[in-house]
Amino acid sequence: MxxxxxxxxxxxxxxxxxxxxxxxxxxxxLPVPGDACLWVEVAPGMAVHSLSDTALKKTSVRMGEQVVExxxxxxxxxxxxxxxxxxxxxAILAQLGTGEDAxxxxxxxxxxxxxxxxxxxxxxxxxxxxxxxxxxxxKSMFILEVEPAGYIVYAANEAEKAAQVTLVDVRPFGTFGRxxxxxxxxxxxxxxxxxxxxxxxxNQSATHH
Numbered sequence: 001m002x003x004x005x006x007x008x009x010x011x012x013x014x015x016x017x018x019x020x021x022x023x024x025x026x027x028x029x030l031p032v033p034g035d036a037c038l039w040v041e042v043a044p045g046m047a048v049h050s051l052s053d054t055a056l057k058k059t060s061v062r063m064g065e066q067v068v069e070x071x072x073x074x075x076x077x078x079x080x081x082x083x084x085x086x087x088x089x090x091a092i093l094a095q096l097g098t099g100e101d102a103x104x105x106x107x108x109x110x111x112x113x114x115x116x117x118x119x120x121x122x123x124x125x126x127x128x129x130x131x132x133x134x135x136x137x138x139k140s141m142f143i144l145e146v147e148p149a150g151y152i153v154y155a156a157n158e159a160e161k162a163a164q165v166t167l168v169d170v171r172p173f174g175t176f177g178r179x180x181x182x183x184x185x186x187x188x189x190x191x192x193x194x195x196x197x198x199x200x201x202x203n204q205s206a207t208h209h
Contacts, residue, residue, distance in 0.1 A: 003096055006072060007041035007150030008103040009202065010089060012082060015160040017132075017167040018153070022064060022076065024131040029062035029078075036082040038089050039172070041074040041150040042096075048073025054095050055088040067173050074150055074173055106199045109176055110145035113188045117141050129169040129180065140188035141168075144179040144195055151202060152177025155195040162194035163187050 014022070016033040023030040031037060038061075042048055045068045052066055052075050061084055065076035079085050093099060117125075119137040126134045135141060142165070146152050149172050156170045156179050165183040181191050 003047040004043040006148040009154045011037040026064040031078040035078040036085040037078045045073035058091045059088040061088045106151040115140045132168045133166045142181045142188040149177035158198035159191040159195040163190035165191040
């Protein structure tokens with residue numbers, strides 16, 4: 001059966017908020033800030049098991065997350081040493097018989113900043129999202145939705161690197177990946193700029209639409 005590489009992205013150093021957020025949902029070994037990270041998503045979903053097995057047997061990486069859905073399978077691998085994470089990625093690509101450039105392009109499905117959030121709106125959002133920080137009334141909210149879902153992790157990490165912004169929620173599973181961040185107007189705008197620039201960098205090396 002043919003396995004499709006949907007998402008394949010290397011993160012050089014997990015930022016503090018994102019690492020902490022991923023740890024709240026991790027069913028495996030918890031990532032810590034500064035760890036290098038690899039996020040891989042394939043179709044069909046069950047294919048992720050053999051790829052995880054290969055990466056774990058051939059390298060010292062730890063697995064923080066593995067989600068197997070009917071259509072897609074995702075995994076998050078991390079380690080303090082970047083070269084070990086790169087080697088895990090190479091092992092996965094070798095098993096697939098493909099290169100990193102076979103990954104899908106990242107499509108932005110939604111990209112918006114909502115300014116001066118009302119108390120009612122903030123409360124409703126905070127009731128939905130329990131793992132990140134709370135959204136505060138009066139702040140600006142940056143929301144981003146991408147496809148495939150896994151790329152949202154890279155966008156979130158690059159936005160956190162660039163801006164003094166607060167991570168409210170990141171959802172990297174399913175058909176669409178979603179990110180919610182909070183800051184003042186300038187911070188939200190800087191996070192948005194960095195996230196979109198990160199996606200554009202990814203797409204420069206992706207050949208499939």
